[in-house]
Amino acid sequence: MKKTVLISAVSAILLHCTAWAQTTVTVDYDNYSTPAAMQLRRTLAEMQSSGMPYSIAMTVNGDPCTVMGFAWFTNPGTKNGEVQIVAKENAVPADFDNPDMSFPAAVQQVNGLNYSIEKNKLSGIESNIKVDYLSHKAKAAGLTPATTYSYRVGSADGWSEIGTFTTASADKNAGYSFIYITDTQAQNDEMFNVSQKTVHAARKLVPEAAFILCNGDLVETSGSNNSEWEYEQWFSTMQDIWLNTPLVVTMGNHDISGNRNFAYHFNNDNSYNENAEVPTDMDGTVFSFVRGDVLYLVMSYENWNKPGYLDSLGKWMRSQVGAHKDVKWKIASFHKNMFTGSRSHQDDADGKAVRAAMLPLFSELGINMAFQGHDHIYEVIGPVNNTTKTLASNGVEEVLTVGEPGARENMTGREGGVFNTAAGTLYFLNNSAGKKKYEPRTEEEMIASYSKHEIENYWGLFSGKFGQTGEPTFSRVDVTPESFTVSTYTVDDNGNPTLFDSFKVINNPDGAGIADVAAETTADIRWDAAGYIRISNIAPESVDVYDIEGRNVCHTQSAIIPTDNYTIGLYIVKASAQNKTYTGKILIK
Template sequence: MTTRFSLIFFLVAALFSLALLAQGTKTYKEPKFDFDWSNPTVYPDRIILNISEDPAHSANITWRTSTKIKSGVIEYTEASADPRFIMNAFRLAATSTSFQSPEIEENKVKSIYHSISLKNLKPATTYAYRVGDSERWSEWFQFTTASEKAEEKFSFLYVGDAQNYILELWSRLIREGFKTAPDAKFFIHAGDLVNNAHREQQWHEWFTAGGFIHSMIPSMPTPGNHEYQPKSPSEEASKYRSLSVQWNPQFNLPENGPKGLEETTYFVDYQDARIISLNSNVELERQAEWLDSLLSKTTKKWIILTYHHPMYSASSGRDNPKIREIWKPIFDKYHVDLALQGHDHSYARGRVSPGENLLEGVNLRDQTGTVYVVSVSGGKMYEVGGDWDEFGAQKERSGGNTQLFQVITIEGDRLLFESYTAIGELYDSFELIKTPNGPNKFIELRANAIPERVNTKK
């Protein structure tokens, strides 16, 4: 009887397992990261090329090691096809800073961050560099400086929130972006790079997911609300939200913004475009004054802004009226061309148009003011929603449950915007054409509707 019972039990269990395989798994098991997974070693890691204030003549680089490496150096030179270019490398000492935050429970890692700014570089030139401590070195990386020719064509990448499932799912997105636009000149990250501002493991996921891409395409990050969190879980500390303790050590960004907001509010002039990062988390009024003054002096043809919280939300119940009240008049005053945003974990694109201009039909060729885009690159999704009409704008494209990256190309009077999925499919596209007098000409390149689905949240 016992043998017969065991046989029956085995057959039932086997049939049950086959049934589960036929149905597929219904639960997702997240990977486990051991506590020491994100610990630094004596070898350079988290090597990142940061956007600089003058990308035609300078480049900023940071990396990390364990505390055993007290100082860092960089070797760099003009790259060539002949591998003997390495014999011509210049060596410079980096600024090395100890990093530890014992007061933060989720961040007890001790490390050294090394940072350097390369100056007096030649425009439109490919350079190679490696970092280390004179004995332990990274591989050689390459990057190309901006051209001094204002009208020369260039492209850059833009993504919304990485935030969740960073190593699991954001990795495929950023790598597909690199595959689609390998010659992109910089990479805009519109906030919420991680979910928990001070957590070392998540920052390690972000750097690991991007890998060598971070080391070859300059990053231009702007902080999201998830880059601002209390340093302590205590009730008193919860009243205060601090910028990620890793932000300033690991990014070496322009310090040309308002005092106290350096490396979160800043601008870059790339050929004939002024690209501006705003910090939508704090001090909106003071940034508005700075932005007004900054835009009143620029002669650049294109003005592109990036910040985290959308002027017009892509999801219901997430409106940001204060940002619209304080910043939008300045956007309108100086005819900002494009606003690149995150936060809402879905996709939306629309615009504000002047006067009686109509926004109807297919293959539109009409005038437009600022085009606003909200996008998401990570694996966490929200429901699509939000009514732009009541706030004076029209949403022309929206969708959800889709990881996206954007390629933006500027050449003279033409700006081409393309949004792609994580599997490389074109999702949305339009052009802006500069006119001699008056607003931009808007050309819809892909207006077919994609069904909006109810999305899931983590």
């Protein structure tokens, strides 16, 4: 049985075409097994026409109350695109016969992108062939706050599926949630399957997410011969999410390329590069926006060694904070870590240089929290006094002791906590959403590397949970005027999320509700797997243990307390010595 079929779009790549074309070929199904032949017929039936949009991204670009950015690719030769918008939820194609709004796209020819490399493991597709595209970018403005819209992108040559979004409320006290992921970083089908499971689990758990903060290294392959196929997979395996949730994308070192794939794929605010003394090498990688009572500063440190760049970035940060003096929260987002505890990057020269330039600025501007990427490990660091590089006073409370320190999954033996960022910055990395992982350092390793990182008592900055689970992760971030609550989940092979850690961030200049760490943590109070509460660093004169109901279940003078008869749960331990009282919370499992 022979079948004549029209080959275009992706199939043109299979024929090693460097320009898009339509080619008629004859397939003799008798040369293939029945399952293979039937699969080919199904694939051909599902192929999109050459005019269809793909790799569609919706991005926060300006005021999220009234503006939304859109970007997509098409094959060369298609008509200039537009975004059509209707003010309704669950729209159908007929609703776009007379859309409420439409915005034309700026179109740019993108020639000679390297399609794939050998490590992509694409059987039947030659590595390093060059492919041409059209990049379309449109910006919708004049939207109504707190309104749900449906949209589609494309042209008469082909329209995308319909997506939805909801603009931000103009009420700065309105709460919202967002998803934080980093380092999806994949280069083959197996790795993309891990990343897409993670992001789908996140979207299922937080369907109302206002946006997804993605902190760089979307793909693996960078440089001159990077892989556009990796970007195609990043979009296609998660396109249902990107159609319906705006992105806030930070560029990572693996997103750097001479052909600028990253910049073509995302319609981010580019005002920094248009006005800066020293622009970045990639457009749309430094920008800000305000949502609620929060100023978000999205930055790139990838040009850290470009003369004058960090000074230029600092001037921009001052201008953004100065223009929004009334906001309570200032949040930074960047890829390469300023503080980290991994064996892979703690000693990096770029981290040391960035700290020297940016820590005084973080202190001056009162940056409350920094979402990081790059190091593929879980770490809660600070709040850090950015001047002394020590823990800020009045900064930490309610951190639970849940085990002995030193375990790979939890090097500090801690979890949870309430962190007051009024006097310092909390630096946070939630591991990675992809397969690739790094390993945590021990305290001894950090001490031995002092000459490289030059931070005294680096280990002492790890105030919360710190370790490596080996599983992909995402975080749900719930924002109110009073706090950020960050809950991080691991995702198993079946795509099921499990809570790994949860903590709260507050910003109380008067220190209300926060105990002084320097005064309250000189006693080390822990519960170990052998079944004992152990108190060290002091000689207790009196010890009381209370259960979650406030009942006193033990009174003793011993520093070692057996817990054989205790039920599983949370306990408060108060130890007195030399007219001081030390309090700890333990979780008996």
